[in-house]
Amino acid sequence: MVEKSYSVEHENIANILSWIKDGKIGLPEMQRPFVWKSTQVRDLVDSLYKGYPIGFVVTWENPDAELKNGGKGQNKEIIIDGQQRITALSAALEGNEIVDEKYLKKRIYIAFNPTTEEFATRSAAIAKDPRWIPDISIFEDPNFSDYAYVTKNSKRLNLKPDELSKIIQKLKGISQYDIGVIKLNSKLPIDQVTDIFNRINQKGTKLSSADFAMSRLSSDTAHHGNDLRKEIEYFIQLYKDHSLLENIVKMDPEFANSDYFKHISWADKEDVTLYQPDFSSILHICLGLGFLRGKLYQLVSLISGRDFEKRTYTEEAMEDSYEKFGEAVQCALNESNFERYILLLKSLGIVDKNYAKLPDSYTNFGYTLYLYLKKNSKLSNDEIETYTKKWILMTALTKRYGSSPESGFDRDLRLISEANEIDQLKELFDNEFAQNLTDEFWDMTLPNSLQAQTTQLTNWRIFQMAQIHARAHAWLEKDKYTADTIQEQGNIHHICPKAYLKKNGFKQEEYNQVANYVWITQPRNLQISDYAPKNYMSNKETMQYHSDENDKENAIPATLRSYDFHNYHQFLQERRILMAQLIKELFESL
Numbered sequence: 001m002v003e004k005s006y007s008v009e010h011e012n013i014a015n016i017l018s019w020i021k022d023g024k025i026g027l028p029e030m031q032r033p034f035v036w037k038s039t040q041v042r043d044l045v046d047s048l049y050k051g052y053p054i055g056f057v058v059t060w061e062n063p064d065a066e067l068k069n070g071g072k073g074q075n076k077e078i079i080i081d082g083q084q085r086i087t088a089l090s091a092a093l094e095g096n097e098i099v100d101e102k103y104l105k106k107r108i109y110i111a112f113n114p115t116t117e118e119f120a121t122r123s124a125a126i127a128k129d130p131r132w133i134p135d136i137s138i139f140e141d142p143n144f145s146d147y148a149y150v151t152k153n154s155k156r157l158n159l160k161p162d163e164l165s166k167i168i169q170k171l172k173g174i175s176q177y178d179i180g181v182i183k184l185n186s187k188l189p190i191d192q193v194t195d196i197f198n199r200i201n202q203k204g205t206k207l208s209s210a211d212f213a214m215s216r217l218s219s220d221t222a223h224h225g226n227d228l229r230k231e232i233e234y235f236i237q238l239y240k241d242h243s244l245l246e247n248i249v250k251m252d253p254e255f256a257n258s259d260y261f262k263h264i265s266w267a268d269k270e271d272v273t274l275y276q277p278d279f280s281s282i283l284h285i286c287l288g289l290g291f292l293r294g295k296l297y298q299l300v301s302l303i304s305g306r307d308f309e310k311r312t313y314t315e316e317a318m319e320d321s322y323e324k325f326g327e328a329v330q331c332a333l334n335e336s337n338f339e340r341y342i343l344l345l346k347s348l349g350i351v352d353k354n355y356a357k358l359p360d361s362y363t364n365f366g367y368t369l370y371l372y373l374k375k376n377s378k379l380s381n382d383e384i385e386t387y388t389k390k391w392i393l394m395t396a397l398t399k400r401y402g403s404s405p406e407s408g409f410d411r412d413l414r415l416i417s418e419a420n421e422i423d424q425l426k427e428l429f430d431n432e433f434a435q436n437l438t439d440e441f442w443d444m445t446l447p448n449s450l451q452a453q454t455t456q457l458t459n460w461r462i463f464q465m466a467q468i469h470a471r472a473h474a475w476l477e478k479d480k481y482t483a484d485t486i487q488e489q490g491n492i493h494h495i496c497p498k499a500y501l502k503k504n505g506f507k508q509e510e511y512n513q514v515a516n517y518v519w520i521t522q523p524r525n526l527q528i529s530d531y532a533p534k535n536y537m538s539n540k541e542t543m544q545y546h547s548d549e550n551d552k553e554n555a556i557p558a559t560l561r562s563y564d565f566h567n568y569h570q571f572l573q574e575r576r577i578l579m580a581q582l583i584k585e586l587f588e589s590l
Helices: 013-022 038-049 083-094 124-128 136-140 146-153 161-176 190-200 209-218 225-240 244-251 259-269 279-291 297-303 315-332 335-347 360-376 381-397 405-421 425-436 439-449 458-469 482-487 498-503 522-528 548-553 558-562 565-589
Strands: 006-012 057-061 077-081 110-113 118-121 178-184 490-494 517-521
Touching (some): 006 013, 013 083, 013 178, 038 083, 038 110, 038 118, 038 161, 077 083, 077 178, 083 136, 110 136, 136 161, 146 161, 190 209, 209 225, 225 244, 225 279, 279 360, 297 315, 335 381, 381 425, 381 565, 405 425, 439 565, 458 517, 548 558, 558 565
Parallel strands (some): 057 178
Antiparallel strands (some): 006 178, 057 077, 490 517
16 A cells, blocks of 8 residues: 555644744745735635635645754744635735735735625725725734624614624634645655645646745744845845835845845846846755755755755754855855856856847856856866856757756766866866867757757857857948847848748748848848848948958858859858857857
8 A cells, every 4th residue: 555645634724824923834925925916815715705615735844853962853834835825814814914026015905795795805995885894804803892893883884783793703704714734744855745736736836946945945044044045035136126125125124134135235236137047046056056966856855954874854964054055145146256257158248138148057057167166176267267158158059958957967066076076177177078069069060950940049049149259240230249239229130031032932931040140230121121142232332341251250151142042041051050160169269
């Protein structure tokens, strides 16, 4: 018989809310922006009032950690599914404030019409309407008196005292309704807990390892887990939206006066769009830097006190993990480190998160590698930056972290740390570059990879980075650069115009090839119009700034000036080879 990995219990809502208030159960959503609409809160309360089920809550209790004196330290139970529902009930029934997306605290008022037994979100009109009870949370006030309320309000509500009393009792009874609680076994591995959650919610929101880690951090105040969670989250939000600073300080004044907040206070002064890591990215970076691991579910095990050698959970291991994680967070969010990494990405030719950029997995591992080398290696700053840039480019070109980035992170961190221990880092890097970026790769694999239509193609973006890095002029321009056209007023244009190719029978998948794209200015685009290359390239006004060097900067084959649609496929082949050559020159120039 298969051993069950869970138990199912029933608890009334009042008990669950009480346990959260007393800190027996962790509810991270109470401290984070609430995403439900007020109408969803209304519908939830209405369902309970009518006796409808509202689904299960799923909790997971961390394994007990062994204390140094031989005792057991009871870890807090965490709600991992149902957080929004419980937060909604806390807000509606108890009148607790929620935090909105701007980090402003506010109330959600659910009104009730006892005559029609109808719920609504409170509006100005409802607040003035004598037929409505404007805020149902008054019934959960310890000082609330049924008798006094009925005596005072039955006439106003146009109900007999006994009728109003019955309705109030039914309304107050909502908090006594049972809700199913699925309790996951504390011995379950973290990845299995995540898998169970996602199987339960096949049509709903998926629980990511980052969500789980955030919940675990939020529930730990003894080791400053919640402070570290706030530091990461506020950094991310401030970095994207500087206007949130005042709101965060007002909402969370105690944290705003802490060293954790002071450490990230620089984030509201930055205005960089080319690298904006999210919560999951920062956690991956800190996991890699602090523990040389790549799989995020392992972080939950580590900060829960997992001792991988003894295969048990101990308070000592928990303290050690939090110390390492805290150091990694401070390192990753350090102003100097972050800004130097931004400069490193710019020097690679990355200018904007929407155009010349790489998938997050490559820039995130790049930051992990950069910080690891700074902290642990004997390499000079110049060597660290060179190897980091080459590694980012090599891994992106070869899709090293494409299908399973976490496994790739795990493997590479092990390789790099082992090489560092025996002082063989340079040899490792040089061997990896040589083995992955062979002549066959540059001459065949890379050109073939450019047979694609989408401008989201990583290697198309790297081609743009190569142009920006080389300070290439925009095609057919004298004093405008590719970077200018990308960031300001340029267009991606079809070298063999789309309308011209369509007119001659070519399909969308043929004319929308990345090898047929080039950045040019709007005036030049209008001059080219829908002419064949051999025609518009014979026009003196269009070609007044044309040169062989300008063709080379944009990977334009010299033969284009004699081509029409008959030579289109040959042109694509020639240009892919030239694009690959420019990318190779970028790598070799680093």
